[in-house]
Amino acid sequence: MRKPARLFERLDGRRVRCHLCQRRCLIGEGRRGFCRVRENRGGTLFTLTYGTLSAVESRPIEIKPFFHYHPGSTSLTISTWSCNLRCTWCQNHHLSGGLPPEGYGPAFSPAEVLELARQDRGICVSFNEPTLLFEFCLDLFPLAKAQGLYCCFVSNGLVTPEALDALVEAGLDGMNVDVKGRQGVYDRHCGGGDVEAVWGLAALARRKGVHVEVVSLLVTGVSDDEDTVKWIVERHLMYLGRDVPLHFTRYFPVRDFTAPPTPLQRLERACDIATEAGVRYVYLGNVPGRGEDTRCPSCGSTLIVRRGFSTVSVRLTDRNRCPHCGTCIPIVGEPTVSAR
Template sequence: MKYLERQNFACMALMECWICERKCKLNEGKVGVCKNYANINGELVHIGYGKLSAVESRPIEIKPFFHYYPGTTALTFSGYGCNFYCPWCQNYHLSFSSPPDIELIPPEKLVGLALLHGDQGLCASFNEPATLFHYLLDVFELGTKRGLYSCLVTNGYFTLKALKMLLDAGATGFSIDIKGCPGMKVLTTIDHSKVFRNARFILDNGGHVEMVYLVVPKANDSCYEWIFKMHLEKLGEDVPLHINRYYPANYWRESPTSLECLIRLREIAMKEYNIKFVYVGNVGDPRLEATHCPKCGKRLITRIGYRVVEFKVKDGKCPYCGERIPIYG
């Protein structure tokens, strides 16, 4: 085959994955960055479909979701691989792995397990749910028919097409990790603004969003002004924000984020950017995980150990002053 002919053949065999904003261009037989989608005979094939790394019933607050079906549990499941590969990833043993040659768990079996355990919902977590996209569509559609809610813990880097399909399949809750900001020295190929674009799209289409900012020293700890500004401008003051503590993991060995830093950022987010519901996580302090009325200051929801132990919100409002408290479900 002549050189030009070989070039033309390569172009014909090339295809673009449309699930996440990396939009991997795949040659015949090759897999994308997430290791779960391949170009096989010119078709995008989900080779990781139903290959799960964990299945476990967990409280919804641990995701974290503080304003989404409080006090319930969700059957939480995960696959293998990721599309970001953060050097501080806590679940790198899953996220940095390819889907192994194991028996898949059919959607019917997973939904049946949730009902058997008495869970109220389904949640894709641990590794990035984009790796399980087509599986999620089947699981969430079936779960919705059986009365279960469906949610994700995600980096939020889906294309709008994929996001619309998830919403149509029944996904209503999105706990979205915002990893950083423009100008970072790590994750330089990520357009972080698209994460906020997607969060806005979810809200506009009836879904629930909670943003999570894991503050990683010497990585994204200087991004807070951009993150808070984008949060307020794109999502609004009512969308919950979780400012979480980092611990050394994987390749990142800096000391854990100081509590003083986390509390200072919480104060900035609330006082300078007027974000109403800001929580500090991964520190085990119930005072920093309680929901207070942004108007009168009364404590309305108390959480201890990822469990709701006190809930005073009445019909979506503060019972003391009538301020609206956004709770989904």
Template sequence: MKLKKEAFFYEKLENNRVKCYLCPHGCNIREGNIGICRVRKNDNGKLYTLNYGQITSYAYDPIEKKPLYHFYPGKNIFSIGSFGCNLKCSFCQNWQIAHETPPAQWAKPKDLITLANRNNSIGIAYTYNEPSIWYEFVLETANEAKKNNLKNVLVTNGYIQEEPLKKLLPYIDAMNIDVKSFSNKYYKELCGGELEPVLRTVEIANKSVLVEITTLIVQDENDDLENLEKLFKWISSIDKEIPLHLTRYYPSYKLKNEATKIETIVKAKDIAKKYLDYVYIGNVWGVDRNTYCPNCKALIVDRTTEGKVVDLEGEKCKECGYKINIVN
């Protein structure tokens, strides 16, 4: 089943064209055509969303897989995704649903609320493909989740305009935002987008919800330590308590560079720790994933097995009283 749903955030133009204002691309779409994201279509001078209620992927995941390390550690969350994306990253890890049109199942928001209440799940994570271009369905489902005392999490590339972002944020509890590089050239050449809108999303979201950032370090592309240090400084200027995940790239989709050298990621973490309180390494086996108090170095969350909070009293470290940026 497919529901024809008129899209939000667009303007009707002459000659049956429409202009979409959901993301920074601002697609000007002719009659019968679709936007860059592939899920918003001009049908007779109106813009419709093509992926409303279309579920291509779902699972009950540990919250740490999003990755979110500072939001209800050790809990499960019901993860869902659709298809489409408004960036064209040549290294996309989920290209089968982001850039293809896989089989999908129809679901209503209330169906997902029922599922999100099972398996000790704390709520819903909108993930796998880019949730912002699934906007109408995410907004409606997140509203229903809130009414049912469930949490809402976005795992997003952050490529969204300010108005739709601000309309969605009251329903969101936490976000993991990809900041793929601190280079606009990198965004243009490898991702088909621009850096500045993503930085703006981080700034706006961090005022309202718990934000964590992921940077995939790609061998020979964005692994320059000087540029990475600029990113770390910028994050610190927003909030040094934002958790940062430095993730190892493996060859995927169109990009066949070798896997990122582990020593590069370790060096990047060492630099990041000069500016940020919480830095983690992802996609590398055997690394320390625990959370420690930035002040006294006491173990706060033990992730050797699962995310077990071991030394937190309210929002503070039991050992020294330092406020820890964890929602628990």
């Protein structure tokens, strides 16, 4: 649905500047921004995606991946269309590469989304870049919080600080930030984007009390080399610290990007590099049965066992402590075994 956008500036000649994402597009009258879903009409910026949802489904929180945020829960996951990046290997290209249907498609109201979330513990905006549902989230999140639901994003982190402010005020309390690699990866494969701004945004979110986890898809021949992994780990520790979970996920070929899947040795080496450098919670993704469990960083005990995006056992005492040595594990919410 088309609706006046927030966070834009009117300029001369009926041009506008969008301040939703770090691209801060300058948009002439009748034109759209890089994401193709924000349009300047007569000197006013409109979103074309308010309530226009490309997917609405209940999903385990582990699939995002979030491992230290309400483990064992499901979230009602919603998404819209398009993206503010153009990653060649995007695994959700059918959504991120598309536009809302002609006429913008049927629109959901926030109340209708909440009604669908009755079996879930939270709302997650995911699949394509959630920032493009910004105005809808500003209306949805306060209602969701009033019902005791958590509200989270799976984002590429190119959100502006002012957009983050508004989202946190509305109720955003969890953010999974996807780091693609060093700056050259953004420039060569993703259509641009400032990776230092992504790290800075993740750090800002954390300072604002948002639970943050970082995910990095190690793409064969692009971002799975040791130098890139070391750079990611160094930045992770510098911006976020050792207690923020870091997920390395396995890439698979998609569309025209035909490099073979990430070799398992590369993924395991990445985990070793991060652990040796001091990151306390390092996980593997898209490798069933490996690197999914939470271990106590002090005594090594297995505390949460996961299989196939489900939490199958939880061995923590009250307040999320290791039952063997008492180390407190930074987890938001009470972990539960996933419903079957």
